[in-house]
Amino acid sequence: MLVRCHRSRLSVWAVLCVLVLCWLYIFPVYRLRSDKEIVDEVLRQGQVWQRNQTDIDLFRKLLSxxxxxxxxxxxxxxxxxxxxxxxxxxxxxxxxxxxxxTYSLFVQETPLQRPLKKCSVVGNGGVLKHSGCGKYIDQADFVMR
Incomplete structure (x- = not known):
């Protein structure tokens, strides 16, 4: 009489899963970049940044x-x-x-004076430091942080 043991099949799968998880831990497919890597990339891109009027116009159209x-x-x-x-x-x-x-805290109408020709959206991190974008931010009619 042949008796199959289901435990052996489960233990093989458990061992296989543990091996895969260990492999992914040692050689991650995706890892978060360090702060230094992110800053270096922003600085690198800041040196080669060029205005793309086609994408600006497309974004304005989609937003409106x-x-x-x-x-x-x-x-x-x-x-x-x-x-x-x-x-x-x-x-x-x-x-x-x-x-x-909360209603009493709201302004009556939008505080923006139109037309705004240039707006800048900036973050609160130091990634813009030494990026060369300061003159473009300073030229904006409205800066959002």
């Missing part, structure tokens, strides 16, 4: 078609009435429903 940026750029009393759910942080599980307390 999807989002109505002139009306929706800032949270205002006009575009965020009481009871409206505001989603933030790019996630659907981060939300706030506008109530009396």
């Amino acid at each position: 078609e999807c989002c109505d940026p002139r009306r929706m750029f800032a949270v205002t009393k006009q575009n965020s009435p009481m009871g409206k759910v505001l989603w933030y942080d790019g996630e659907f599980y981060h939300s706030h429903t506008v109530n009396n307390e």
Whole structure:
């Protein structure tokens, strides 16, 4: 009589899984880059950066078609009435429903004075240091951080 032991098959799979995990730990397929590598890459790209007017025009077109940026750029009393759910942080599980307390903090209408010809969006890290982008940021009509 032949009796099959299912444990031996499970243990083979368990050993195989452990080996694969060890392999991935030693030789990761994807690893996060260090801060130094990121800064070095930004500095390298900053030296060869060139304005791409075609992509700028395309981005402006796509943005105006999807989002109505002139009306929706800032949270205002006009575009965020009481009871409206505001989603933030790019996630659907981060939300706030506008109530009396928050509604009173909103400005009546968008604070941007139009037309804005140039805007700059900058981060709060040091990646722009020595990038050569300062003169372009300083020329902007509006800087978002």
